[in-house]
Amino acid sequence: GEDVEQSLFLSVREGDSSVINCTYTDSSSTYLYWYKQEPGAGLQLLTYIFSNMDMKQDQRLTVLLNKKDKHLSLRIADTQTGDSAIYFCAESIDNAGNMLTFGGGTRLMVKP
Amino acid sequence: GEEVAQTPKHLVRGEGQKAKLYCAPIKGHSYVFWYQQVLKNEFKFLISFQNENVFDETGMPKERFSAKCLPNSPCSLEIQATKLEDSAVYFCASSQNFWGYTFGSGTRLTVV
Numbered sequence: 001g002e003d004v005e006q007s008l009f010l011s012v013r014e015g016d017s018s019v020i021n022c023t024y025t026d027s028s029s030t031y032l033y034w035y036k037q038e039p040g041a042g043l044q045l046l047t048y049i050f051s052n053m054d055m056k057q058d059q060r061l062t063v064l065l066n067k068k069d070k071h072l073s074l075r076i077a078d079t080q081t082g083d084s085a086i087y088f089c090a091e092s093i094d095n096a097g098n099m100l101t102f103g104g105g106t107r108l109m110v111k112p
Numbered sequence: 113g114e115e116v117a118q119t120p121k122h123l124v125r126g127e128g129q130k131a132k133l134y135c136a137p138i139k140g141h142s143y144v145f146w147y148q149q150v151l152k153n154e155f156k157f158l159i160s161f162q163n164e165n166v167f168d169e170t171g172m173p174k175e176r177f178s179a180k181c182l183p184n185s186p187c188s189l190e191i192q193a194t195k196l197e198d199s200a201v202y203f204c205a206s207s208q209n210f211w212g213y214t215f216g217s218g219t220r221l222t223v224v
Contacts, residue, residue, distance in 0.1 A: 035215075042116075042203055042215035086153060099145065099168055100213070102155035 004091055004103035011109045018076040020106045022089035025070060029091040032065060033100065034074045037086045046074070046087075076108075084110045114138060118204050118216035119186075125194045125223050133219045134186040137206030141214075143167065144187050145205040146179060149218070155203075161187065194223045 003025045012018045024032070030051050035043040049056045049063045049072075056063045062075040072089055086107050090100040117136040125131045137144045146158040157171040161181040172179070176195075181187040191198055201218040 033213075040217075042217040043205075043213075044215075045213060088153075088155070090155075099157040099160055099171070100147075100155075101157070105153040 004089060004101055006087075006089060006103035006106045008104070009107050009109070011111065012079050013111050014079060014081055016079055018074075018079045018083070018108055018110075020074045020076075020087050020089075020108065022072040022074075022103050023070055024072065024089075024091050024101075024103075026091065026093060026101075027067075027070065028093050031092045032063075032072050033090045033092075034061075034063065035088045035090060035102075037088065037105070039085075043088065079108075079110050081110045081112060084108055114214075116204055116206050116214050116216035117186075118202075118219050120219060121217070123219055123221045125221065127196060127223055128193050131191045131194050131198070131221055131223075133189045133202050133204075133221070135189070135204030135206075135216060136186045137181075137204070138214055141206035141208045143207045144181050145207070145213070146187075146189050147203045147205065149201045149203060151200075158189070158202075191221075194221075196223050199223045 006022045033048040034046045036046050037043050047058050060077045064073045086105040088102050088105045090102045092100050119134045144161040148156045159169045159172045159179050160167040164181050176192045179189045199222050201220045203218045205213045205215045207213045
């Protein structure tokens with residue numbers, strides 16, 4: 001079955017890099033996503049990566065995908081206090097219209 | 113508009129009462145999804161629609177939950193005879209493709 005796992009908590013200092021990790025079990029995952037959830041808000045799509053890619057960079061965000069180990073990571077460069085939130089990785093398998101399977105979320109705390 | 117509008121933001125129901133949640137997807141998005149987020153941040157997929165047709169309802173507790181997406185009306189999620197364990201934040205999302213999910217800010221349902 002599908003299972004997506006993340007560590008619960010990460011604390012970094014402002015200006016440092018943050019690396020949030022995620023593992024998944026379904027090798028037929030087609031797309032992998034990172035979402036950000038701030039308190040009381042919905043989910044904001046940060047970035048996504050196709051399963052045939054190894055890396056994707058978008059401004060301060062770098063996504064690395066290791067298909068062999070089924071490991072996905074999100075690196076946030078120059079982390080700011082506004083980056084404090086819960087970060088969810090998610091996978092989907094089929095094409096448009098398919099459901100997402102989410103990890104349990106990693107709470108990122110950025111200390112000034 | 114360019115946001116998924118969910119109403120109400122908060123809903124309190126006594127155990128056994130009915131709860132009805134609404135979602136207006138982004139105009140032009142063909143797919144609508146409902147997810148339930150429980151206290152441990154877990155997201156559970158409930159149901160998805162392609163236009164007004166049910167696309168995937170594998171996550172729905174069918175005996176008490178129902179959902180509709182009718183033309184020219186907001187989508188709705190209805191829970192008959194609510195139970196304490198239905199207390200959660202219910203998120204609606206819409207998309208036109210597999211990477212374009214936009215989530216609403218959720219309806220927090222509290223069953224007392």
